[in-house]
Amino acid sequence: MASLKDFRVRIASVKSTQRITSAMKMVAAAKLRRAQEEAIAARPYSERMERMLGSLAESAAASGNAPPLLAGSGKDNVQLLVVMTTDRGLCGGFNGSVTRWTRQRINALRAEGKEVKLLIVGRKGRGILRAEFGSLIIDTLEDTARPMPRFETAVEIAQRVRTMFEAGEIDVCTIVYNKFISALTQEVTPQQLIPFALPEADDSDAEDDSTDVAGNAAYEYEPDEKEILTDLLPRNLSVQVFRAMLESFASEQGARMTAMDSATRNAGDMINRLTIQYNRTRQAAITTELIEIISGAEAL
Amino acid sequence: MADNPVQFELVSPEKLLLSEEVEMVVVPGVEGDFGVLPGHAPMISTVRPGVIHVFEGGSVKSRIFVAGGFAEVTAARCTVLAEEAVPLDEIDRAGVEKDLQNANDDIRDAGGDAAQLALAEARAATARAKLAALDNLVYQ
Numbered sequence: 001m002a003s004l005k006d007f008r009v010r011i012a013s014v015k016s017t018q019r020i021t022s023a024m025k026m027v028a029a030a031k032l033r034r035a036q037e038e039a040i041a042a043r044p045y046s047e048r049m050e051r052m053l054g055s056l057a058e059s060a061a062a063s064g065n066a067p068p069l070l071a072g073s074g075k076d077n078v079q080l081l082v083v084m085t086t087d088r089g090l091c092g093g094f095n096g097s098v099t100r101w102t103r104q105r106i107n108a109l110r111a112e113g114k115e116v117k118l119l120i121v122g123r124k125g126r127g128i129l130r131a132e133f134g135s136l137i138i139d140t141l142e143d144t145a146r147p148m149p150r151f152e153t154a155v156e157i158a159q160r161v162r163t164m165f166e167a168g169e170i171d172v173c174t175i176v177y178n179k180f181i182s183a184l185t186q187e188v189t190p191q192q193l194i195p196f197a198l199p200e201a202d203d204s205d206a207e208d209d210s211t212d213v214a215g216n217a218a219y220e221y222e223p224d225e226k227e228i229l230t231d232l233l234p235r236n237l238s239v240q241v242f243r244a245m246l247e248s249f250a251s252e253q254g255a256r257m258t259a260m261d262s263a264t265r266n267a268g269d270m271i272n273r274l275t276i277q278y279n280r281t282r283q284a285a286i287t288t289e290l291i292e293i294i295s296g297a298e299a300l
Numbered sequence: 301m302a303d304n305p306v307q308f309e310l311v312s313p314e315k316l317l318l319s320e321e322v323e324m325v326v327v328p329g330v331e332g333d334f335g336v337l338p339g340h341a342p343m344i345s346t347v348r349p350g351v352i353h354v355f356e357g358g359s360v361k362s363r364i365f366v367a368g369g370f371a372e373v374t375a376a377r378c379t380v381l382a383e384e385a386v387p388l389d390e391i392d393r394a395g396v397e398k399d400l401q402n403a404n405d406d407i408r409d410a411g412g413d414a415a416q417l418a419l420a421e422a423r424a425a426t427a428r429a430k431l432a433a434l435d436n437l438v439y440q
Contacts, residue, residue, distance in 0.1 A: 038315075041314060041316065042313060044311050044316040045314075045316075048379050049370075049381055051372070151314065219343055219344055220343035221343065221344055221345070222330070222344070222345035222346070223345075228344060228370070238313075242313060
């Protein structure tokens with residue numbers, strides 16, 4: 001049976017762990033608030049860009065001179081997956097769910113006979129995927145979100161993807177990230193970047209814009225569709241990557257906050273249990289000692 | 301028509317910078333400045349680095365420098381997606397001159413690195429456009 005000292009040491013160690021987890025929870029909560037604000041603040045740009053692209057894409061498709069970033073390379077043999085993970089651990093199932101989706105996707109694509117390449121953002125994702133798919137990983141980007149995701153980083157990532165696409169090294173590019181639903185829930189979301197796929201129109205939005213939809217066909221373009229598209233598409237790529245980065249960052253903080261909250265609670269439970277055991281052991285020791293003294297006195 | 305003002309929105313990748321109802325805006329399009337009044341024909345244009353002028357009551361209310369982007373115009377709305385936007389009176393001339401010099405230095409140092417060079421050139425172009433905007437104020 002464990003001695004009293006063992007219990008004391010154990011309790012002290014759980015207590016210091018609890019202090020760390022509760023501090024991490026506080027930090028994550030503070031970062032979450034900022035991350036959430038930024039993610040929301042960035043939405044108008046990407047929404048408006050999508051609206052513009054939507055009308056441009058329609059008219060470009062109609063005239064049949066869509067640039068490759070929009071129309072694709074006409075093949076889908078080589079698939080690039082950009083996987084957004086974290087640099088730091090201790091954030092619950094965050095990285096696990098992204099990598100699980102990625103693994104299933106890779107297996108499905110391979111079963112179809114496609115070639116898969118991986119571009120990983122975040123140290124943790126690399127650690128998890130390296131064992132199984134080490135040969136597919138082109139590169140890993142680290143420290144992309146310190147202290148906050150920056151648009152410049154998104155531009156760099158987008159630039160790399162575009163260079164690969166233009167060099168014919170990849171045909172399709174999909175980004176996988178944890179979409180921020182609430183502090184408690186994240187949802188693994190794949191989004192196809194190349195060729196550009198218009199997201200399904202939102203119902204609430206459609207009503208607001210009903211007056212514009214009629215005017216869509218009548219847009220004038222300056223200089224002309226093709227030139228605007230060649231400017232707008234790379235731009236859009238960066239914006240989509242940036243959005244994924246922001247969503248993923250907010251989700252990470254949410255996941256970490258929840259994970260650290262339950263860790264703090266578990267530590268509290270454990271301290272209670274250990275304290276009860278400690279007291280019982282202490283009482284047992286006292287009782288034994290008393291019995292010894294009394295029976296010693298009686299023997300005289 | 302003058303009763304319905306133009307809904308003018310200026311958006312950068314980080315956030316919605318400005319959303320207000322104005323009388324007229326003049327946007328530096330890539331093929332020349334264009335003014336947007338209510339009832340403008342719908343159009344989409346690329347924006348060159350330059351100054352957006354917001355008009356109220358027949359005179360310029362505010363001047364905002366943008367480092368390029370895109371503009372979408374409909375009858376009731378003008379949306380500008382800017383890459384960088386600063387109010388003109390907040391630009392610090394000395395800072396811009398320094399930026400320009402740094403960018404020029406980088407262009408010289410870039411050597412064979414094409415990506416590096418393109419980046420530095422874009423920075424230099426932005427700085428030059430800022431200076432030009434500060435030097436000659438069109439529209440009063």
